[in-house]
Amino acid sequence: MSYQIAVVVGSLRRESINRQLAAALVKMAPQQLNMALVRIDDLPLYNQDDEKNPAEAVKRLKDEVANSQGVLFVTPEYNRSVPGVLKNAIDHASRPYGQSAWAGKPAAVIGMSGGAIGTAMAQQHLRNVLAYLDMPTLGQPEAFIQNKQGMFAPDGSIAIEDTKQFLGKFLDRFADWVKHHADRVANK
Helix, strand or coil: CCEEEEEEECCCCCCCHHHHHHHHHHHHCCCCEEEEECCCCCCCCCCHHHCCCCCHHHHHHHHHHHCCCEEEEECCCECCECCHHHHHHHHHHHCCCCCCCCCCCCEEEEEEECCCCCCHHHHHHHHHHHHHCCCCECCCCCCEEECCCCCECCCCCECCHHHHHHHHHHHHHHHHHHHHHHHHHHCC
8 A cells, every 4th residue: 555645845945955855755765655745835825815716826735735645744943933834835725714635634744954953843833733733743753853964965865874764764653654544544
């Protein structure tokens, strides 16, 4: 069984280390996870007035999330919280009220920064939002990745062996999490 995973990166910057991390995770995903990055850079700012006639980019986002069996959020940390572009995407796909594309989707959160605590504060804020959205979110292992010199190989893969092993275990655990929740939903 293969599970479609929407990968949402909370950075628009072309050379973002979190975008690089997401691409590396897609490459090393376990066979049962079909991971694909979701585009959020073309979304308009969320405005409740637009809910009855959403932009095509919003429709696309909601469809991609709705057609997934899980979501991986890869977030940087801006001012001790999530980037506005990520919150904007979350708000769009959660509305109108009662029609959230996120509801019930198993999720995992990961992020990378230059600091020793990775993206711990942003991830905690994001987990609060995901709890409200009824997204069962993987609790362990937590993945606060510190970017180190030589983290990425020229082909974009993870070059530091202990980090690569940790990320492999993280992805295996996420695959189990998605399977558990997808099977539970299917058996209702």
